[in-house]
Amino acid sequence: EIVMTQSPATLSVSPGERATLSCRASQSVSSNLAWYQQKPGQAPRLLIYGASTRATGIPARFSGSGSGTEFTLTISSLQSEDFAVYYCQQYNNWPPKYTFGQGTKLEIK
Amino acid sequence: QVQLVESGGGLVKPGGSLRLSCAASGFTFSDYYMSWIRQAPGKGLEWVSYISSSSSYTNYADSVKGRFTISRDNAKNSLYLQMNSLRAEDTAVYYCARAVGNLGRPNWFDPWGQGTLVTVSS
Numbered sequence: 284e285i286v287m288t289q290s291p292a293t294l295s296v297s298p299g300e301r302a303t304l305s306c307r308a309s310q311s312v313s314s315n316l317a318w319y320q321q322k323p324g325q326a327p328r329l330l331i332y333g334a335s336t337r338a339t340g341i342p343a344r345f346s347g348s349g350s351g352t353e354f355t356l357t358i359s360s361l362q363s364e365d366f367a368v369y370y371c372q373q374y375n376n377w378p379p380k381y382t383f384g385q386g387t388k389l390e391i392k
Numbered sequence: 393q394v395q396l397v398e399s400g401g402g403l404v405k406p407g408g409s410l411r412l413s414c415a416a417s418g419f420t421f422s423d424y425y426m427s428w429i430r431q432a433p434g435k436g437l438e439w440v441s442y443i444s445s446s447s448s449y450t451n452y453a454d455s456v457k458g459r460f461t462i463s464r465d466n467a468k469n470s471l472y473l474q475m476n477s478l479r480a481e482d483t484a485v486y487y488c489a490r491a492v493g494n495l496g497r498p499n500w501f502d503p504w505g506q507g508t509l510v511t512v513s514s
Contacts, residue, residue, distance in 0.1 A: 317500040319437075326487055326504035327437065333494075338502060370437055374499040378451050381427075381439040 285309055285373050289384035295392040298361050304387045306354040306371035314350045315375040322367045366391050394418040394503055396488050401508030408478050414471040414488030422466040425491040425498035428473050430484035442491055442498055478512045485509050
């Protein structure tokens, strides 16, 4: 099983600043990585797929990068609505055995 | 708009059974793989199962294999999860999600339903 590890567990950032979240895979997943945002009491929402492609309707301040085992989600200028938990998910296997990271909580500093 | 609505959650005793449903609308349900993903209280996300568009292929997480069965009814635009031999560790919010990706592969999940809570407790 591919293990996904996110860091840090909690990130405190001020509104307007940049946030950088990391996700590491236990073995290469190429660019087969997605990012999700989850706000309290809500379902997760797809942000990024293919490691760097924004999903429909996702603002340009969200960007993804990386390949292989190291990935980054960057939020360029934090808005109040961006404070949430973020998860990465790999989909490299076939047939799929999806795995998620444990999440990074982005909180207001 | 694309919408997924889960139902069927509730309180069940260890060893009991429960059947979850997910009603889909706003897209051609029969064209897509579908999946169940769960989230234990205060915890992260765990993929549970997926089913291909025509029900030809299914797959399960090791933690539920042999106890859970995924199915679908394309005529009713509905996805199901039959859960048997439930354990306390199955307590979670269960989300249904459309699995999408390049070349029709079920790679990522978009959108997700609002979830239904399953509590396994005596």
